[in-house]
Amino acid sequence: MITYFAKRVGSSIVLLIVVSLLTFTLLNLTGGISVARGILGPLASDEQVQQRAEDLGLLDPFFIRFGSWLLSAVQGDLGRSWFTSExxxxxxxxxxxxxxxxxxxxxxxxxxxxxxLGVAAAVYRGWVDRVVQIIAVVGFALPGFWVALVLVSTLAVGLGIFPATGYIDFTTSPAGWLSTITLPVTSLAIGSIAATAQILRGSLIDVLGSDFVRTLRAAGVPESRVLYVHALRNAAPPSLTVLSLQFIGLLGGTVIIEKVFALPGIGSVAETATATGDLPLVLGVVVLSVAIVIIVNLVIDLVNGFLNPKVRIS
Known part of the structure; x- marks a missing residue:
């Protein structure tokens, strides 16, 4: 398990460096003078533009700039905004x-x-299975932003049950925090639940029909233990993989949801930085998002390795 963990961590570090290099390259395709002109505006003199480009290090060789940024990033410094100096x-x-x-x-x-939902559909089958599949199809078909708009117009604006916009920190008010995240989470969760429940249902049906489950039942193992200890453990890896992909998708989906509910997340920062051409801030958002994705995938790999020894061997 230690070797498996070390390999995953090593490949994750390499991937993060490669993605950082590619992102840095794409964000620096234009010349330093052009970037400095974009920051200062068309009314700035050539001398001011030249000085600004030198101050930002935009005239240094590419790999010198990337090496300097990478060295600072390793120490937790992702640079400063070109517009606010934050x-x-x-x-x-x-x-x-x-x-x-x-x-x-x-x-x-x-x-x-x-x-x-997945366990209920796989175990009871019949009308329960059909209802779960209908719910899954409907939930998967509904766009998250449309669900968010409907929830805002009905539960927030119409009935006033939840706040329409804003965010309250948990330490300030747990009840207020719960009220501000309920609608955004509901908007994002409906589609995720639909996809994950379907995967778990299919995987669990296959496992319940396998030979080792029939052997456990013939040996007199209680049905609850067969289902929740043995069958569910073997059916979990595909669902965990889908769940990790859902989480990665949520990082992008929250950008839209944050706009709908006026939440002060990284989505609004990414939008503003992209619109203004604030490259250090854009690069920071990209690298942070990639780091989160890598960490999530690493955790899922480790959990899958724990649940299924074959994964560790492969």
């Missing part, structure tokens, strides 16, 4: 908790409800 690390650190709160809560809700 530390990119500080900006992202203040916004990341909101985005992660929405994404992680959505994944937890998805894991619980999709397990309940």
């Amino acid at each position: 530390s990119v690390t500080t900006v992202l650190a203040s916004r990341l908790p909101v985005t992660l709160t929405i994404a992680v809560t959505t994944v937890l809700v998805t894991a619980v409800l999709s397990t309940v």
